[in-house]
Amino acid sequence: MASRHDRAAGATPAEWTRRDFLESALSVGGLVIAMTLPLPSRAATKAGRGPAELNAWLRIAPDDTITILVDRSEMGQGVYTALPTLIAEELEIELDRVTILAAPVGDAYFNAANVGQVTGTSNSVQDAWVKLRTAGAQARTMLIDAAAARWGVDPRDCRARHGVITHAAGDRLTYGAVAADAARRPVPTQVALKPASQFELIGRGLPRTDTPAKVDGSAQFGIDVRLPGMLYGALAQSPVLGGWPDSVDSAAAEKMPGVRLVLALDSGVLVVADHYWQALAARRALRVRWNPGPNAALDDAAIRASLRRTEAGDPGLVARAEGDADAALKRSARTLTALYEVPLLAHATMEPMNCTADVHADGCDLYVGTQVQQLSQAAAAVAAGVPPDRVRVHTTFLGGGFGRRLDVDFIPAAVAGSHALGRPVKVIWTREDDMTHDTYRPPALERISAGFDAAGKLDAFRLHVVSPLITARMFPPVTGVDPEVVEAAVNCAYGIPNFLVTFTRQEIGINVGYMRSVSHAANCFVIECFVDELAALAGKDPYDFRMELLATKPRHRRVLETAARLAGWGKPAPGRSLGLALMEGYSTRIAQIAEISVEGGAPRVHRIVCAVDCGQMVNPRIVESQIESGIVFGLTEALWGEITIANGVVQQSNFDGYRVLRANEMPQIVVELLPSDEPPGGIGEVAVPLVAPAVCNAWFAATGERIRSLPLASARAPRAATGALTRGSGNSDRGSAPRTAASDT
Amino acid sequence: MVEIQVNGRSMRVDAAPDTPLLWVLRDHLGLTGTKYGCGRALCGACTVHLDGVAVRSCVLPIADVGRRAVTTIEGLAPDRSSPVQRAWIELDVPQCGYCQSGQIMAAAALLRTHPEPSDRDIDTAMAGNLCRCGTYARIRRAVHRAAALARGER
Numbered sequence: 001m002a003s004r005h006d007r008a009a010g011a012t013p014a015e016w017t018r019r020d021f022l023e024s025a026l027s028v029g030g031l032v033i034a035m036t037l038p039l040p041s042r043a044a045t046k047a048g049r050g051p052a053e054l055n056a057w058l059r060i061a062p063d064d065t066i067t068i069l070v071d072r073s074e075m076g077q078g079v080y081t082a083l084p085t086l087i088a089e090e091l092e093i094e095l096d097r098v099t100i101l102a103a104p105v106g107d108a109y110f111n112a113a114n115v116g117q118v119t120g121t122s123n124s125v126q127d128a129w130v131k132l133r134t135a136g137a138q139a140r141t142m143l144i145d146a147a148a149a150r151w152g153v154d155p156r157d158c159r160a161r162h163g164v165i166t167h168a169a170g171d172r173l174t175y176g177a178v179a180a181d182a183a184r185r186p187v188p189t190q191v192a193l194k195p196a197s198q199f200e201l202i203g204r205g206l207p208r209t210d211t212p213a214k215v216d217g218s219a220q221f222g223i224d225v226r227l228p229g230m231l232y233g234a235l236a237q238s239p240v241l242g243g244w245p246d247s248v249d250s251a252a253a254e255k256m257p258g259v260r261l262v263l264a265l266d267s268g269v270l271v272v273a274d275h276y277w278q279a280l281a282a283r284r285a286l287r288v289r290w291n292p293g294p295n296a297a298l299d300d301a302a303i304r305a306s307l308r309r310t311e312a313g314d315p316g317l318v319a320r321a322e323g324d325a326d327a328a329l330k331r332s333a334r335t336l337t338a339l340y341e342v343p344l345l346a347h348a349t350m351e352p353m354n355c356t357a358d359v360h361a362d363g364c365d366l367y368v369g370t371q372v373q374q375l376s377q378a379a380a381a382v383a384a385g386v387p388p389d390r391v392r393v394h395t396t397f398l399g400g401g402f403g404r405r406l407d408v409d410f411i412p413a414a415v416a417g418s419h420a421l422g423r424p425v426k427v428i429w430t431r432e433d434d435m436t437h438d439t440y441r442p443p444a445l446e447r448i449s450a451g452f453d454a455a456g457k458l459d460a461f462r463l464h465v466v467s468p469l470i471t472a473r474m475f476p477p478v479t480g481v482d483p484e485v486v487e488a489a490v491n492c493a494y495g496i497p498n499f500l501v502t503f504t505r506q507e508i509g510i511n512v513g514y515m516r517s518v519s520h521a522a523n524c525f526v527i528e529c530f531v532d533e534l535a536a537l538a539g540k541d542p543y544d545f546r547m548e549l550l551a552t553k554p555r556h557r558r559v560l561e562t563a564a565r566l567a568g569w570g571k572p573a574p575g576r577s578l579g580l581a582l583m584e585g586y587s588t589r590i591a592q593i594a595e596i597s598v599e600g601g602a603p604r605v606h607r608i609v610c611a612v613d614c615g616q617m618v619n620p621r622i623v624e625s626q627i628e629s630g631i632v633f634g635l636t637e638a639l640w641g642e643i644t645i646a647n648g649v650v651q652q653s654n655f656d657g658y659r660v661l662r663a664n665e666m667p668q669i670v671v672e673l674l675p676s677d678e679p680p681g682g683i684g685e686v687a688v689p690l691v692a693p694a695v696c697n698a699w700f701a702a703t704g705e706r707i708r709s710l711p712l713a714s715a716r717a718p719r720a721a722t723g724a725l726t727r728g729s730g731n732s733d734r735g736s737a738p739r740t741a742a743s744d745t
Numbered sequence: 746m747v748e749i750q751v752n753g754r755s756m757r758v759d760a761a762p763d764t765p766l767l768w769v770l771r772d773h774l775g776l777t778g779t780k781y782g783c784g785r786a787l788c789g790a791c792t793v794h795l796d797g798v799a800v801r802s803c804v805l806p807i808a809d810v811g812r813r814a815v816t817t818i819e820g821l822a823p824d825r826s827s828p829v830q831r832a833w834i835e836l837d838v839p840q841c842g843y844c845q846s847g848q849i850m851a852a853a854a855l856l857r858t859h860p861e862p863s864d865r866d867i868d869t870a871m872a873g874n875l876c877r878c879g880t881y882a883r884i885r886r887a888v889h890r891a892a893a894l895a896r897g898e899r
Contacts, residue, residue, distance in 0.1 A: 220777070
């Protein structure tokens with residue numbers, strides 16, 4: 001077996017150069033390949049013959065080919081359409097004339113809100129809204145100025161439309177004809193952006209630019225990358241999370257057909273072969289003695305117990321405080337307290353984790369579906385032993401992101417394999433690898449309390465969130481309360497005079513990661529279910545109760561009113577029950593109402609109605625599809641989503657054990673997008689968190705049973721003696737959880 | 746060497762007989778439109794046609810393909826001209842798009858046996874094709890639309 005830095009004998013360098021390959025691919029694949037494999041700068045021709053770069057996002061070639069580079073990753077949310085639309089609007093060009101390229105790593109592509117070149121937090125459009133329209137307007141101005149200079153006329157007498165600059169006297173020049181001149185002009189510092197009333201592309205719902213490639217198999221995902229001389233790798237990882245290989249007997253594996261390399265890494269044992277099926281067969285022939293590490297005894301009961309113990313013993317750091325919630329609770333006429341909990345979840349992207357690396361004398365080319373170009377570059381640089389600027393990141397389409405591809409744990413093995421062999425290596429995780437080695441959505445335990453004063457007014461509200469801290473691992477250091485753990489709580493809109501949100505960190509010994517809607521999912525579930533409990537305690541309708549608390553929040557009231565009207569709130573069909581939920585997140589306001597019946601002791605979801613105010617929309621068709629998408633994602637979480645652990649090993653390994661919603665289980669979905677002049681809000685994640693509380697509140701309406709833990713399938717099944725918090729009836733008993741020694745970190 | 750018929754062409758492949766058709770298509774023949782999702786016929790991402798019938802290529806050993814005609818997404822129709830692809834474009838069905846080759850192949854096989862499918866026909870035929878982006882509602886509309894296009898409606 002090779003050690004990490006051995007060069008394997010017999011490995012031949014690629015016979016083609018990278019440029020040969022790219023030119024060939026371009027000539028064969030045309031637009032489709034160009035969409036996913038940006039030419040590295042060293043292959044680009046010099047200005048004059050090649051395209052002129054008007055700014056970091058825009059290239060215009062003499063033949064009028066217009067290329068827009070998108071610096072956010074396309075994972076289904078539509079950024080390859082929405083972001084080019086912003087540039088095209090001001091550039092005065094049709095979107096279907098534009099070629100889309102994935103941007104490389106670059107300082108210009110920094111997303112301030114995410115502190116890096118990061119696609120996440122549903123803020124791609126928010127980040128780009130002014131920035132890319134400005135870039136388009138600047139480029140248009142430079143093109144007009146260049147044409148005016150050539151004609152010797154006043155640029156104010158020139159006009160840019162449909163890729164052509166015209167002058168009042170009748171002269172005309174295409175953008176391509178003046179692009180090189182324009183690129184040499186100073187970038188105007190002041191440009192006027194169109195008012196919304198003049199938008200021609202924004203708000204229209206243009207067809208997605210990526211659809212054609214996604215219906216004929218030509219869209220290139222990371223798993224589809226093919227390079228000359230490329231080999232395939234499979235990575236054996238410790239069954240116990242956090243374990244490592246103590247020793248490896250690879251004699252049998254190395255004799256298997258096609259095997260080129262067996263390499264022990266920190267993360268596992270990599271097998272590289274001519275074909276992936278050969279690599280998988282050889283991986284099965286490995287004899288690895290795994291050191292399970294510190295998680296050998298980890299299980300769900302231990303995790304739950306550690307969260308409970310911490311909750312009971314620590315008041316938490318203050319994330320939001322208005323008035324004095326503790327004092328108000330003490331003087332309340334009526335109080336209610338409950339413990340809620342949510343489980344670990346897997347991202348389960350349809351495309352399992354994978355990465356292709358080509359380590360060569362010039363550095364490393366990395367082909368990967370990633371949400372974090374800079375972190376990918378850094379991870380590859382470490383694995384290849386080269387400076388980061390020698391790693392070129394080629395972002396492919398992502399076969400689902402959902403936050404999983406904010407992590408880079410699937411990158412180093414491919415780089416190490418390519419480094420060892422001197423050939424491109426594609427490492428693919430099997431579905432089982434992917435599901436049992438995810439960076440899981442963390443569990444959370446939340447104690448929530450509220451008090452009514454003597455007049456029956458909701459006077460005090462206190463939420464204590466206990467969970468692991470993703471950001472401490474991924475973007476350290478964290479000072480104070482990380483906003484990613486108290487979402488939907490710090491901006492909870494209900495008008496309650498004494499309001500306290502606190503957080504206590506409790507790690508559980510395994511890596512947890514950001515997952516679509518992050519802590520909104522837990523906190524919205526807890527708050528919206530509990531508000532329903534409070535309404536019941538107050539003897540009020542859940543809708544009326546919320547509206548009273550939203551007196552000063554017109555945007556929240558509007559989405560709630562709209563959803564209630566569409567769902568027929570207050571008059572459910574016979575045999576049906578309704579439940580509602582409301583949230584503000586990602587600067588968007590959203591309300592959902594679930595319509596369910598009870599069949600065989602379980603909820604059957606017939607319809608989800610959703611009203612959304614996300615400010616101005618770049619592409620309402622995509623917004624609608626993202627809302628539908630979030631609802632389906634949220635339904636899976638609400639009904640079945642749960643990763644369980646026994647002896648440090650994840651118990652779900654494929655879609656049989658980890659059930660996700662199927663076509664025949666789809667409810668009707670009704671989406672109403674409310675017109676708004678506000679700046680855009682986020683849309684990719686915001687629909688997810690409301691599904692669970694809406695369905696659980698409908699379940700209460702149908703059965704009188706409160707659901708205080710997810711998923712519903714487990715909440716209603718008897719759980720082994722772990723102190724499950726399911727059928728609570730009001731006040732929960734602090735500190736009665738069984739004490740378990742394991743896994744308290 | 747194994748010989749199989751793919752998209753109307755005879756292909757000779759040097760692969761072990763137990764190699765699933767999926768990996769032969771992807772790694773040996775470069776037809777990467779057919780996707781790996783689960784390896785156990787649980788998700789439908791690898792759906793191709795075998796003599797016009799939808800099958801899961803991830804669990805079909807190459808040795809068992811025989812003389813049957815394999816059709817992949819690349820061979821479904823030239824220039825995305827099949828009614829299913831046209832409907833998918835019209836309704837902008839895909840989001841991340843990873844499962845869509847399998848969805849389209851499953852829908853095309855359905856329409857072959859059920860030219861005017863009911864919602865229930867669609868749900869039954871498509872229940873084996875997972876989509877984590879949740880495009881199911883649009884898929885159902887698009888299958889109806891594809892049926893209409895196939896009938897010559899505009």
